Amino acid sequence: MTFEEKFEKIAEAGFTGIVGFVPKPAEAELWRKKLDEYRFSFGALAFPRKREDLRELLQQAKDFGAQYVNAQVMDSFVIGDEAIALLNGLIDEAVAAQMPVFV
Incomplete structure (x- = not known):
């Protein structure tokens, strides 16, 4: 099946x-054209292990015009204070980027 x-x-x-996933720069124009043609909204996927992973993706998502980011934390074995710190870090990154992030 083709992209179209x-x-x-x-x-x-x-x-x-x-x-x-946020399209690679070489594919972004085609994606934007098709999203606009079909009047589709776009949400970006993220799989961060640490807050810095999300920071870069948030900027890419914002630059592309994503409405939000759906973040699925990669290490499901992080618990307690470490998990709380990680989630708070992800929230801080979302606030700084002014981008809604759903975990």
Whole structure:
């Protein structure tokens, strides 16, 4: 299935947006064209292990025009104070970037 066909199928299924990885710079223009053509919203995926991972992605997502970031923390074995510090760090990065982040 081609890139264009995927967008067509998403629209046919009644969806109004896509959640995915921020497109690479070489693909960003095509993505933006198709998102605009279908009037789709876009949310970015993130898999941070530490707050610095999210910082870079937030800027990329914002530059691309994502409405939000869906962050799935990569180390599910972090617990207690370490987990709290990590989540607070992710929240701090989201606030600094002025981008909604859902964990």
